[in-house]
Amino acid sequence: MPAPLFEYLLRIGDDRLVLGHRNSEWCGHGPILEEDIALANISLDLIGQAQLLLNLAGQLEGQGRDADTLAYWRDDVQFRNLQMAELPKGDFAFTMMRQFLFSAWANLQLEGPIQGNHEDLKGIAAKAHKENRYHLRHASEWVIRMGDGTEESHRRAQAALDELWPWTGEMFQQDDVDRAVAEQGAVVVAADLEPRWRAAVTDLLGRARLTIPTAPMRMTGGRKGRHTEYLGRMLAEMQIVARSHPGATW
Amino acid sequence: MATTDTSASEWPLWEVFTQPPGGKPHEHAGSVHAPDAEIALQNARDVYTRRGEAVSIWVVPSVLISASAPGDAGPWFDPGNDKPYRHPQFYKTPRGVKVF
Amino acid sequence: MTTDPKTPAPEDPAKMAEFDTRLARDETIEPKDWMPEKYRKQLTRMMSQHAHSEVVGMLPEGNWITRAPSLRRKMVLLAKVQDEGGHGLYIYCGAETLGIDRAELIDQYLYGTAKYSSIFNYPTLAWADIGVIGWLVDGAAIVNQTMLARASYGPYARAMIRICKEENFHKRQGYELCATLARGTPAQRAMVQDAVNRWWWPSLMMFGPHDGDSPNSGDLLKWKVKLKSNDDLRQRFVNLTVPQAKAIEITLPDPDLRYDEASGNWLIGPIDWAEFKQVISGNGPCNHERLAARRAAHEEGRWVREAAAAYAAKRSEPAGQAA
Numbered sequence: 071m072p073a074p075l076f077e078y079l080l081r082i083g084d085d086r087l088v089l090g091h092r093n094s095e096w097c098g099h100g101p102i103l104e105e106d107i108a109l110a111n112i113s114l115d116l117i118g119q120a121q122l123l124l125n126l127a128g129q130l131e132g133q134g135r136d137a138d139t140l141a142y143w144r145d146d147v148q149f150r151n152l153q154m155a156e157l158p159k160g161d162f163a164f165t166m167m168r169q170f171l172f173s174a175w176a177n178l179q180l181e182g183p184i185q186g187n188h189e190d191l192k193g194i195a196a197k198a199h200k201e202n203r204y205h206l207r208h209a210s211e212w213v214i215r216m217g218d219g220t221e222e223s224h225r226r227a228q229a230a231l232d233e234l235w236p237w238t239g240e241m242f243q244q245d246d247v248d249r250a251v252a253e254q255g256a257v258v259v260a261a262d263l264e265p266r267w268r269a270a271v272t273d274l275l276g277r278a279r280l281t282i283p284t285a286p287m288r289m290t291g292g293r294k295g296r297h298t299e300y301l302g303r304m305l306a307e308m309q310i311v312a313r314s315h316p317g318a319t320w
Numbered sequence: 321m322a323t324t325d326t327s328a329s330e331w332p333l334w335e336v337f338t339q340p341p342g343g344k345p346h347e348h349a350g351s352v353h354a355p356d357a358e359i360a361l362q363n364a365r366d367v368y369t370r371r372g373e374a375v376s377i378w379v380v381p382s383v384l385i386s387a388s389a390p391g392d393a394g395p396w397f398d399p400g401n402d403k404p405y406r407h408p409q410f411y412k413t414p415r416g417v418k419v420f
Numbered sequence: 421m422t423t424d425p426k427t428p429a430p431e432d433p434a435k436m437a438e439f440d441t442r443l444a445r446d447e448t449i450e451p452k453d454w455m456p457e458k459y460r461k462q463l464t465r466m467m468s469q470h471a472h473s474e475v476v477g478m479l480p481e482g483n484w485i486t487r488a489p490s491l492r493r494k495m496v497l498l499a500k501v502q503d504e505g506g507h508g509l510y511i512y513c514g515a516e517t518l519g520i521d522r523a524e525l526i527d528q529y530l531y532g533t534a535k536y537s538s539i540f541n542y543p544t545l546a547w548a549d550i551g552v553i554g555w556l557v558d559g560a561a562i563v564n565q566t567m568l569a570r571a572s573y574g575p576y577a578r579a580m581i582r583i584c585k586e587e588n589f590h591k592r593q594g595y596e597l598c599a600t601l602a603r604g605t606p607a608q609r610a611m612v613q614d615a616v617n618r619w620w621w622p623s624l625m626m627f628g629p630h631d632g633d634s635p636n637s638g639d640l641l642k643w644k645v646k647l648k649s650n651d652d653l654r655q656r657f658v659n660l661t662v663p664q665a666k667a668i669e670i671t672l673p674d675p676d677l678r679y680d681e682a683s684g685n686w687l688i689g690p691i692d693w694a695e696f697k698q699v700i701s702g703n704g705p706c707n708h709e710r711l712a713a714r715r716a717a718h719e720e721g722r723w724v725r726e727a728a729a730a731y732a733a734k735r736s737e738p739a740g741q742a743a
Contacts, residue, residue: 087491094485094494097501098478099713101721102330103509104352104363106478110502111366114495121491138490162724204365211358218734219727226723311547312489318605320490320597329725330523333516350582351513353522355728356735367506370499371586390453 074250075188076131077150078257080140081247081293082179083123084151086198087141088301089172090116091308092159101162108208112169115201122194142312146302147295154237156292156301163216163226167234170209174271175241176202178263185258186251210274217278224279231275232283239287241267247293331355333382336364338374346378354379431456443644448574451517459643460518462636463573465534466645467515472529473537474508476710480544481553489547496593497550503590507583514575530715538696539626541704548601548608548615554594556616556623556661562587563657564627572644595664602668616665617673624688625696627654633693655685662686 094113100106124137135143154172159165180202183195216227242264251257260266275282291297312320331353337346349368354360360379368374388396404410435454442449449455478501485501488494512522528534539557544550565587569580601612628634628650640646648656665672676689698704 091486094498097485097498098482098505099717100505101717101724102353103475103505103512104354104359104367105721105724106505107370107502107509108362108366110498110505111370114498114502117491117495117498121495138492141491142489162721208362211362215355215359215728215731216724219731220723222723223727223730307486311487315489315605315607318489318608319600320493329729330521330526331725331729333513333522350510350579351516352509355725356732359728367509370503370506387452390450 073130074247075191075254075256076127077247078251079123079127079130079191080150082183083120083127083137083140084149085120085155085172085176086116086123087120088149088151088304089155089168090114090120091304092155092157093165093169095159096165105162109165112205112208115198115205119194119198119201122197126190126194138312142309146297146305149292149295149297149301149305151292151297151301152237152240153288153290153292153298154234154240156298156304157234157237158300160230160233161226163223163230164233166209166212166216167227167230169205170213170274171234171238171271173202173206173209174274175238175263175267177206177270178260178266179241182257182259186256187254188256191256213274213280214278217275217280227278228280231280232285235283236285236288237290240290240292243290243293245293334360334364334379335382335385336360336368337378337380338364338368339376339378340373341375346376349374351382352379429457443572446572446644448577449572450574458639459645462639462643463576463645464515464518464520466636466640467511467518467576468520468525468528469535469537471508471511471515471525472534473540474504474511476536476540476714478504478508479710479713480540480542480706481550483544484547484550487547488550493550493597500554500590500593503586507579507586510579510582511576514573514579517575526718530711530718535700537626538699538704539622541699541707541710542618542622543706545618546611546615548598548611549619551594551597551601551612552615552619554590554592555598555664556594556619557626558587558590558594559661560623560626560657562591563653563660567647567653568645570647576645595668598670599668602670613670616670620673621692621695622699624654624658624691625699627651627657629693629696658686658688659684 090113093109093116096106096109097113098106100109120141121137124140128135128137128140152172154168157164157168177199180195180199183191184199186192213227216223218224244259248257248259252259272282312318332355333351334354335351336349338349339346349364352360352363352367354363357379361377364377364379369377400406436456439449439454439456439459449459481497481504482501485494485498488497512525515525516522525534529536544553562584565580565584569577569584571577571580598612598616601608603609628637631637631649631651634650637646637649641649662672662677674689676687678687679685680687699707702708
């Protein structure tokens with residue numbers, strides 16, 4: 071088994087790489103010019119965070135892999151992101167709702183490495199946390215406006231929430247990797263992550279006049295390399311140029 | 321903005337003022353379209369501070385800005401031109417005093 | 421604007437004379453200043469066309485964001501395409517000071533006859549196109565925009581100053597990308613040469629028709645919106661670019677290209693204006709796709725814009741009545 075911290079870094083790095091990639095698909099196609107620019111900023115932050123986290127993962131691994139090698143030369147079964155992140159971007163309601171659910175989670179989840187004892191990781195997590203606070207604010211304001219806007223926007227926001235909610239269970243699963251990085255002290259794992267997230271999300275969704283679905287959580291597997299059918303296609307596109315020219319410099 | 325036909329709407333226009341670091345005053349950066357103040361602030365942040373140019377932002381609905389008329393320019397601003405005693409260069413310092 | 425275009429009222433000669441005097445003194449014209457109706461019209465046309473071009477220009481490069489071959493390149497490209505959206509936004513805001521809504525301007529190009537730069541109707545077929553667009557297309561744009569930063573209309577000039585500051589990175593990253601490919605593997609080298617072959621002539625066409633055939637140039641030069649002619653700007657671009665191509669051992673696809681000792685200029689062969697006319701009249705390789713993509717974004721975004729407007733109305737915090 072690879073070192074737990076390496077595995078942990080792949081997880082939170084891949085979350086951001088994949089979600090950043092999905093959001094970047096909006097560039098040039100946003101609902102209004104100002105929002106097009108805002109979405110690109112969120113993508114840039116996420117991909118930047120991914121680059122730092124994956125570079126650190128590569129350093130810890132010590133086999134000469136950097137962020138680019140990890141991003142472009144792993145297959146889908148080697149990716150460790152949440153399945154929610156890889157789902158196609160959908161409409162604006164889907165993209166914003168996913169960003170909201172993810173950012174609300176990341177806002178709490180990043181406290182783990184920030185409070186941990188790994189200096190490099192602490193630094194990256196602190197930077198990511200700062201950026202994430204803006205993402206959360208932006209997405210929250212949009213969830214409220216969609217939920218409490220027009221009939222159509224309410225319907226779309228509720229549909230997005232209904233679709234996304236069952237994927238959120240994966241965010242709170244703990245396994246050996248989490249236990250090991252906690253034991254090392256690199257990450258302080260909070261026992262009350264889920265209830266705190268749920269309280270924050272419930273409050274905001276209430277203000278947006280949206281209803282939390284009662285549907286059960288889905289089966290998962292992203293953390294172990296079991297993905298949806300969407301990730302393979304996404305990576306095929308992302309990796310095509312790099313893989314067509316092995317050994318090339320860009 | 322009443323809820324008239326918003327189908328083609330690009331939202332109302334807001335003027336954006338950003339404050340550069342170092343205690344400088346806010347200056348006009350440009351404008352953004354936004355439905356309300358919170359989104360106007362966020363849009364201004366995303367559009368006008370992409371390179372970290374600001375420490376603070378003001379936004380104000382463009383329609384609320386009152387401006388002097390071009391025709392007023394003469395009567396309003398020319399009188400300031402013939403009052404050289406308002407400028408420090410008007411006053412001589414004795415020879416030898418370099419730092420004042 | 422309520423002026424009936426069919427019956428342009430004759431301009432007041434005294435105001436006209438004062439306007440000309442102000443231009444002669446290199447004063448900037450500001451939104452509330454008196455200006456001849458033709459000046460307003462030409463500026464509106466030129467600025468909105470420029471803004472549309474920035475926004476449509478997001479598409480050909482945006483086409484490669486998801487395929488950029490390194491994370492650094494992906495972020496650079498995303499930031500660059502985002503900047504173009506920002507530049508469109510700045511110029512639209514400038515155009516709005518002439519008394520026309522952005523919604524109306526956008527409507528004119530999505531559903532009407534307003535134009536945007538012909539260059540964006542060419543396809544981006546390979547990763548190398550991203551480098552070549554930055555180097556040549558943005559390079560050409562900078563030559564044009566550096567001039568426009570001194571345009572007589574204040575809001576246009578100010579938007580251009582901000583844009584020029586940001587645009588320099590666009591050209592740099594493009595040239596760096598081309599240089600990297602040019603000294604890369606044989607396949608990378610071939611890719612960048614092919615991209616230059618495809619983009620060189622369209623880049624030269626960006627400056628518009630020869631001075632003798634340019635219908636709007638006369639007025640724009642007289643009013644100091646433009647300070648240099650199309651051919652002068654094109655020549656400046658060629659002179660800048662030829663040595664850059666040599667430095668990275670890339671051939672420009674023009675057998676007639678030669679240095680003229682007397683003038684110190686690099687002289688180019690004949691431009692295929694028939695192609696230019698085809699593209700600006702809607703028959704270029706991607707005109708259809710570009711407009712369709714922008715229309716789709718606009719139409720699919722309508723419910724989002726409406727939602728936020730409806731929410732603001734419910735909170736009775738609309739613009740103009742202030743929080």
